[in-house]
Amino acid sequence: MNVEQLSATLAAVASPQRMLILAELQGGRVHVSELARRVGMSRALLYMHLAKLEASGFVTTSLELSPEGTALKYVALAPFSLRITIDTITDAVAHAAASNQQGETP
Amino acid sequence: MNVEQLSATLAAVASPQRMLILAELQGGRVHVSELARRVGMSRALLYMHLAKLEASGFVTTSLELSPEGTALKYVALAPFSLRITIDTITDAVAHAAASNQQGETP
DNA sequence: TTCGGGTGTCAGAATATAGTTGCACCTGTC
């Protein structure tokens, strides 16, 4: 993981709002409108936060059809575990300096 | 640790510039002007980054007098280890303004 | 005295991020 990716990943979780979202999702998957109600924010804003969380792999989403025929976009917590030490950071910095060629799995 | 503190701590390290500073400091302590030169930023900007890093305990600073009599502000890496899981986050959210949890050096 | 190299801080510009409002569209129910 290079320094940009690591930074984006940490920034994604370094937000009280997004922590609240993650905590709420621990209870199980929820569709977007319901989640917006629970955490008390507009759907538009929630979409922005979800985009960041999903981009860094903290949540997954899937659009499904309810029995009533209405579309529901479900958001679920993805398993993750981050460990940050000086070595994590130095490695990321070194990778950025070297060459940002190939992908490492985050 | 509450959600505000955790967020601030993560935000402090979630910056390419500050990661670069930390990586540079792994080689040993450096005084501010020299560090500014090495990472290629103005002193004023570096002070801003250092304030955030120090506030979250990633670095320590000490003002010393060189043999030549000039003041030197040394910056040194502080030992730290962060572990972020869904439980870390849920606990932080739960501890809205509550007590201090155990174990990981910020 | 002037120069170079330090420390410390401030006001303001530039930029990124967060948040709001409004619209278009879909589906099943009253």
Added chain:
DNA sequence: GACAGGTGCAACTATATTCTGACACCCGAA
């Protein structure tokens, strides 16, 4: 048809963060 409830997104404003440039001051050497 008129709702109620869902998805998706663009335009806009507000706020926070990042960054620059300039200032004041201190010390030793030329």
